[in-house]
Structure formats: C-alpha cells, structure tokens
Amino acid sequence: MNQNSLKIAAAVLAVLAVLLGIAVALSYRATTADAAAARAEAEAQRQERQETDAAQAPTTLAVVAIKPLAANQPIDRESVSLLPVAVTPAQYFTDLDKVIGRTPLVDIDAGAPVTARYFGRANQLARVIPDDHVAMSMEVNDIVAVGDFIRPGDNVDLLVYLRGGGGVEQTQARILLPKARVLAYEDRIIDRPEGIEEDSAQPDTRRRIRTAVLAVPEVDVTRVMLGMSVGELRLALRGQRPLADDTTETGLQMTDAATQAEADAKVPDQVISLEELGRIKPPPAQARNTPPPRPSVEIIRANDVTRVRP
Template identity: 30%
Template structure:
C-alpha cells in the first residue's frame, strides 16, 4: 500500500474516534429536567418561623441597680426555648425595679426584678438560713448535696464537775440543706445559682467545702446557735426513700422540734437536759407565842382571858 493511502486511512480513523468519543460523552450527561408547570414549594417566611418561637424580654443597654424599667430599656427577641423565669411581654415588667445591675443584652428574669438573693428564695417564711462550719467528716464525707435532709447531731464532752461526761443527742431532726460549699439549691424561680466567683472548674474541684447552710425552723434558731458553741456537730444524711422533700412541699412534713418553748431563749443546761441544782430550803423559825396578860378562866370547853 502506498504511504499516502495509509496516512489518509489513519486520518479517517482518528476522525471517527473523535466522533465516537463526542457521542459517548453526550449520552453520558444527565438529561435536563423538564420544566414543570407546577409551582415550586414556597419557602417558609420569617414571620411563620417567628410564630414557632417564644418571645423573651431583652435589656437594650446597661441598667444600674435599683433602676425602674421603661419601654425604651427593653425589646423582644424570639428564642426556640425560653429560659426559666423570663418574661414574654414588655408590658409585664414596665415600672418594675431591678435590684441588681443588669448588662445590655441580658434576658430579663424574675431573679433581678424581685428583691432578695438566691438563698432567700430557697426558704419559706417559717424558716431561717443558718450556716455551720463543716469538713469532710462533719459533712458526710463531702457527699452532702443541696436538697438533702440531715439530722444535726451534737457531741459534748463535759468536764465541769471534775469528771468527763460524754453525751450525744439529735439537736435538729430532718432539716434541709440549702448550700454546701459553693453549691446552692434550686430557688423558687427554677434556676440553680452558684456562689463561685468565676474560677475555673479545676480550682473548684480541689476546694474543700467549709460551710453548709441549713433551713432551720424559726423556733429552733437559738437551739442550733447554742449547740454550735456547746460541742462538735455532725450531719447525718436522711434516706431519699423517706420522701421528706415531697412531704415538705405538700405541707405534710413537720419538723420534730425539740424546743417546745418556741422562740424563748433556752439555756445550755436545758439543751443538755441537765437538772438545775436544788436550792437549799430556808430553815423555819419557830415563833414563840406571845405572852397574854390576864387570868385564863376555863368554863367547860370555853377558855377566856380576864384582866387582872
């Protein structure tokens, strides 16, 4: 075969290969979607999404403590989940006073519009919050938590009479733990507050609790005060199965007060059950009968005196 014929034949094969390749690429491309006469799904407008969220009141600028709220200080924002204690309407808080400084952008809640700190919100009107010193031994090995019920026990070593008299007794039964270290129980607004000052978690883990605050019945405050000075205290944790918290909330739980005198002051001898020493009885003096002047005259069963 002539070389020229071979070159022409090779050229035809190359052109054919290019044509076949183009056809193959064209067939491998996905078909374009056919335009449909149906309207595309409508995008959910922002107003519909707003209706599915919960409004909360936000502070627009920094507010100092004791400031009275106005409509210019507040705005509404819509969140998927509203925090506990937040407000849903601006009119509900206009005219109220904030008791602490509130920074701009904060969610306004009942924690700043109602007087009293988080500890005061955890007790009832017939209770008082009292703190006692604790360590890992006194506080049940450090496993006592806010919300637990404990018996306050007192150990006394009395050496006043020259002999060492040891005694132990339950000072207050079934009192609620409000705080233990930097942990505080949930307040009435449903929020758990912390007493920490912003330290990191590693420093908190190694910090040993030094105080525990108990919800003491008002009539037993003096009793616990005397007990803390009379000897060493221990906290005995009550069982969860007793359901003291549920009974307390339903008003079916009464503190077994050991001080029937109410709020009257009690002495240390009364606290320890000591008997007061008997007072010496005064000696009776016999009074001699006074001499009667005159003559005694007996007439039967009658006795008369006649002047001399």
C-alpha cells in the first residue's frame, strides 16, 4: 500500500472517531435529560400524593398545651386550647373544663396534647377520708378483725391490751380509738421469694395478710401509733343502727362543783387494770362489824307484854 492510501485511511478513521464521539455525547445528554425529567416527575407525584393524603387524613380535636405547663402547678385557661391533631393520642381530652384547674405531675411541652397520663391515677381512698382525719393501716387476722366480718364502711372500736412493765405500771386493757370508720379492708397473699421451688409434699407456706385501714382523727394519730406499737390490738364491731344519745335532760342545772366531779369521774377510754378485774368485792363494812343480835325473853303480865335481853 502506497503512502497516499495510508493518509486517506487515517483521515477516514479520524472522521469516524469524531462522529462516534458526537453520537456518544448526544446519547449521554439525552439519557441525562430523560433521568432528570423522570426524577422531577416522580418528585411532583410524591408531593401531590402527600398533599392528597394530608387533605384526606382524619383530624382529631384534642386539648393541646399552647404554653409550657410546669409540674405541680394548676393549669389555667390561657395555657390550653382545643386544636386538631393528625395523630390521635391515647386518653386525650376533648373538654377544656376537664383539664383546667388540674395539676400535672410532670412538665408538659407547648404543642403537646394533654392526656390523662400527665395527672396520674386518682387515689380512691383519699377521696373517702373524712375531714380532719388521716388513714392508718394495721395488720389484722380473723381474731382481730371480728372473725373476718369487717367490711369497708363499718364503725369499730380499736382496743389495745397492754402488759405490765416497759413503762406500763399495770397490765390493762383500754379503748384506744372509739367509733373509728373502716375505710378499706383487703386480703393479700405474700408469695415466697423467686428462685425457691415449692415442694408438693410440704404444706402451702404462703402467708396470708389482711390489712384494715381506719380513719383516725389527726389529734389522735400519735396516740394510736404508740398503742399499735406496744400493745395487742382488737377490733370491736359496732352495730349499724343509729347510736342513741347518752345525754339525758334532768331539768335541773348542775353546779360547777358537780360538773367538775362528773368530769373527773368519767373514764374516756374505759380503762380497767388486771388488779381491778381480779379483785374480789369485800362484804359491806357495816355487816362485817355488826355483832349478831342477842337472844331475848318475852314476859307477859296480864295485858302487858315486855321483851328482856339478858
């Protein structure tokens, strides 16, 4: 092959290479434009779908905090509002009056729905405690609890038995708290610790515990606590009939001395000592000191009758 033929072949190859490069560049640009258009179309469709879903999504009206709510502070009306929420919260409120005035146990962020969990569970026992009283519990069994017939709402007398010694001069029993209201009475079973297997051949060793909760006046709390700590307790069940009034009207006004004497003689807790309980009543002093009568002789003289003692 001569030199001219080589030059022509080289020129043809160069032209083909240029044409091939142009074709590749055009194809890449077309592919890139198609991909960008496809991405743009997909993004537009996704945004349209989100807008459609948001428009079709149901909304719930709930009480929402529009200001930060501090813990242990009552909620005022300016801090909450009834607003729609996209996600329905658990135990939400739809009435502002059920939230205003209540005290949350933890802080509530602004924008958060106000739910029941922020207030905790209501204490049912605290609602039945009378004014100027507190609730005190004591462990009881069938004997202490009047044969297990004690029920919430009953009226009982709390009795205490004190043995002599340890600050107590004489063994005695007394009414520690009269006319106490039973607020709660429950039966619990205490299981053995985990990891200890029960032997089927052995009797059930689980401990049964009963707890009675009494309404105690605030002025008697320390007295009742001390009696529970040092004495043996019993509950005396009162009848459900209305108690008759022990006071009687005599129509006569008592003097100050008589009133004071009656107050001094009254024993509020009906205390009785072991010595008083076991004491034998002696015979009357007059009967013990008076000698027996001497014999007498009757003398009859006509219509006169006389009796002479020797």
